[in-house]
Amino acid sequence: MLSTAFRTSRLALPKRGLRLNSNSSENVRSAIPLSSLIERLNECDQIGQQIIESESTLSQFTHGQSNPTYILTSPTSKLVIRRKPPGKILPSAHAIERExxxxxxLGTTDFPVPKVLFLEENRDVIGTEFYVYEYVNGTFYKDCAMAGATIEQRKAGYEGLISTAAKLHTLDYESIGLEKYGKPDNYLSRTVETWMKQYNASLSHSESDPTMSYLYDFLKDNLPGSTRNSIVHGDLRVDNMLFTDAEVAGVVDWELSTLGEPFTDVGLLMTPYHTKPEMPIIGGLMGVNLDSVGIPREEEFVERYVDKTGFEELGEQVDYHLTFNAFRMSSILQGVYDRAKGGNASSEQALQVGKLAGFVAQQGKKHAGRFMKGNRFGEGGTGAAFTGKRAFSSSARQFSSSAKGEELKQRVKTFxxxxxxxxxxxVLSQGYNGGDDEWKEHPLLDGVKAEARAAGLWNLFLPAISGCSNLEYASVAEQMGRSLIASECFNCQAPDTGNMEVLHMFGTDEQQATYLDPLMEQSIRSGFGMTEPGVASSDxxxxxxxxxxxxxxxxxxxxxWWTSNGCHPELKMLIFMGRDSDADDKPRHQQHSMVLVPFPHPGVTxxxxLKVFGYTDAPHGHAEINFDNVVVPKSAYVAGKGxxxxxxxxxxxxxxxxxxxRLIGMAERSLDLAVRRGEERTAFGKKLKDFQVNRHYYAESRMAIDSTRLMVLNAAKKIDEGGAKNARKEIAMIKIMAPEMAMKVVDGAMQIHGGAGLSQDYPLAHFYAWARVLKLADGPSEVHLDAVAKQVIRDVEKGN
Known part of the structure; x- marks a missing residue:
């Protein structure tokens, strides 16, 4: 399917929607003989008018990894052709006849599907079986967050999505002749067996993942006591639907449809609630401030579906079906990977998509663990459970956090x-003064950390733990920025936060048990080895x-070098990023891997x-580390090679x-200190606050801080709405503006403090050093400026 935005021009691609293959129509024609296709189409009475080859264009959709799909545009019509892929395929896969x-x-009902014209089972026409249906007008969204939609469009879209699922699952399939379309009895048990066979048949280029065996055993041993029978789409997702502003206009990609348990469809629809927007290809809603973007929360999703179907047992089965879908999706992704390695994939992204099979299986294991702990949604999945601790209050304004976020911010500030x-x-004096204790953690921190943990103010950076959106955590991070030691008191300190994110998203069970769990406890520390002294590391x-x-x-x-935590006494693990030795023939961004290295370890020195403006930042430090023929097992790869x-x-x-x-927090505290200093100190007969130059500093600092905060909150909001890719320009802008603003505000505060502002008696000099560091540490400001300029030029050229 194509979006309405796409249909305006074949060359000017939209921000959302399916894109044409980069191949020309001639290359597509070489894969499908256009003359044979058109001859067959002209035999169909339902098409009516003759389609002329010389005036027709045939282009392949690049979205999707299964049956190749094309649009034929002619002077008289637009038709969609869906075929089996050429070459060897798995048994029972790509069953377009069933589609x-x-x-x-379904075309005989009011359920939204495109009108099919005919099925061609003669392989001689274009080389494989295919069928044809009419093009459907509607907007296509490539991601579950519906990037590019308005809040009202998302509200209507998700309401339509839930209603469409409910309509499908309550449809009398016998009345439309589909009573033999599948075997609903023992559906879950049989389907688990089928997907395990499909997975094992897709291991031509890979070793079996033991997590899949775990999921197989779990699903077989925990079959729900009660099941229902309905038409099951099998791949019901946002990107298999077309939307108008008020409803779902069409549901496509019925390759996996059958008769069976409807909750398997619901489990797939709910899967994005448990993956992050930044996750490549898969995307997700985890951490998104759903109230502010118009998407229902997970518990609301369940409640609305139950209201429309009466299927009250869904609440207690949700996590089972999330596990089922992770198992099924991992098998599908493994098949995609296997076809890609065998040279028989329908998309250039197939290899990258297929590599996510292991990650998805790990997600399934997490769902299984949650299922074993009991029902998250209360008896029958309805009632008071929907206002439980997972809910967000709906007090969000454009750049305001939710009520939960405001309450958390205030708790952190007070603490x-x-x-x-x-x-x-x-605490800081221990590092400033040097001596034998410089590289030890100050004992006073232990008690404060214990209190923070007991208060539930621990690991707040991780959405899976805190439930915070980016917008909510942004305000919390600002409060932590007011103190040089605050982030560590809540276990929200870099670089451990980023490394925990990596292990949470991509770590195997063994990697998580060895490193993630202790990092979450803060019983160990970690480093991230990426920057190198011998090359321009901005690239x-x-x-x-x-x-x-x-x-x-x-x-x-x-x-x-500049490996933070590299000198910490509790350093136990380093993430090493390097170039694969056999990467010369691979795409530029698939030539590098990340590897977990225990510390200490032979060859790691x-x-x-490295001092930062004279600061050692003990006991963490920023180390220069040499890796000399360091040997680790292949299981040390994070995710996979490349x-x-x-x-x-x-x-x-x-x-x-x-x-x-955090820079905004530093600036706020610096301004606060400057105002207090201006009140306390007198020079030349009047208080410092009464000198015009200082009053101008106060005013200009207030404006600079507030405007930068709005820019950062805007970036956070855009990340929540559509992931980091959706906010690339905004992210680049704040990485330029925030350090510049903080440096200026802190510099003025130091000036008002005189010599004291340069000393260890105030945090200002250290603040200034950090602000200056961040003009480089998150990528040089010049690189971000260039990125912003490119986006500005694109926006103008597109008339945005």
Missing amino acids: YTVLKA IDEKVMPIETE ATNMSASITETEEGLVLNGKK VERP DGFMIAQARLGPGRIHHCM
């Missing part, structure tokens, strides 16, 4: 004021550190701590704005 059957039957600020000077493709696969495992060589850049982008996730919000 045609269910679409034809910092009452518990953190009183010990800040003493990560310059990276010279290498990863070589041998029979013994992975051999790592290279020098890294901390050469020296996935380094994909992981790096996901790692940035919400962390893209954390530094910026």
Whole structure:
């Protein structure tokens, strides 16, 4: 299907919607003989007028990984052709005959499907079986967050999505002749067996993942006691629907449809609530402030579906069906990967998509664990459970956090004021003064951390733990920025936060047990080895550190620096990013991998701590580390070989704005200190606050802080609405503006404090150092300026 935006021009591609293959129509014609296709179409009485080859264009849709689909545009009509892929395919897969059957039957009802014209089972026409249906007008959204839609469009879209699912699952399939379309009895048990067979048949180029065996056993051993029978779409998602402003205009891609348990469709529709928007290809809604974007919360989704169907047992079965869908999707992705490696994939993205099979299986294991703990939605999935602790209050304004977010911000602020600020000077003095204790954690921190944890103010950066959206956490991070030690008191300190994100999203069970769990407890620390002294690290493709696969495992060589936590006494793990030794023939952004390296480890040497404007930042430090023929097992790969850049982008996730919000906190405290200093000090017969130059500083600082905060909150909101890709320009702008603003505000505060502002008696000098560091640490400001300029030019050229 095509979006209405797409139909205006074949060359000017829209921001959302399916895109034409980069191949020309001639290349598509070489895959499908256009003359044979048109000759067959002209035999169909339902088409009516003759389609002329010379005036027709045939283009392939690039979205989707299964049956190749094309649009034929002629002077008289627009038709969609869906075929089986050429080459070897798995038994019972790509059953377009079944798609045609269910679409034809549903076409006799008011259920929204395209009108099918005919099925061609003669392979001689275009090389494989195919069927044809009429083009449907509607808007296509490639992601579950419906990026580009308005709030009202999302509200209507999700209401239509839930209503459409309910209508399908309550339809009398026998009355439209589909009573033999499937075997609904023992559907779950049989389907689990089928997908396990499909998975095992897709291991031509891979080893079996033991997590799939775990999921198989779980699903077989925990079959729900009560099941229902209905038409099941099998792949019911936002990107298999077309929308108008008020309803679903069409549901497509019925390849996996059958008769069976309707909750399997619902489980797939709810899967995005448990993955992040930054997740490549899959996307997600985890951490999104759903109230502010018009998307129902998970519990509301269940409630509305139950209201429309009466299927009250859904609430207690949700996590089982989330597990089922993760198992099924992992099998599908493994098949995509296997076809891609065998040269028989329908999309250029197939290899990247297929690599997500292991990650999806790990998500399934998490769903299974939640199922074993009991029902999250209360008896029958309705009633008071929907106002439980998972709910967000709907007080959001454009850049306001939810009521939950405001309450959390105030709790963090109060805790910092009452518990953190009183010990800040003493804790920092240990690092400033050097000596034997410099590289040890100050004992005063232990008690404050214990209190923060007991108060539920722990690991707030991770949406899966805190439930915070980016917009909500932004305000929390600002409060933490007011103190140089606050983030650590809540276990929200870099680089551990980013590394925990990586392990949470991509780590295996063993990796998570070894490193993620202790990091969440803050019983160990970790480092991230990416920047190198010998190359321009603003372009990560310059990276010279290498990863070589041998029979013994992975051999790592290279020098890294500015590895934060590299000198910490509790450092136990490093994430090493390097270039694969056999990467020359691979695409530019598939040449690097990330590997977990235990510390200490043979061949890993901390050469020296690097000072930042004279600060060692003890006990964490920023180390220069040498990796000399370091050997680790192949199981140390994070995600998989060649996935380094994909992981790096996901790692940035919400962390893209954390530094910026902490800088605002630093600036706020600096301004506060400057005003107090102006009140307390007198020079030349009047208070410092009464000198015009200082009053101008106060005013200009207030405007700079508030305007930068609005820019950061706008970026957070856009990330919540459509993921980090949706906010690339806004993220780049705040990474320029926030350090510049903080440097200016802090510099003025130091000036008002005189010599005291340069000393360890105030945090100002350290604030200034950090602000200056962040003009480089998150990528040089010049790189971000260039990115913003390119986007501005594109926007103008497109008339935006």
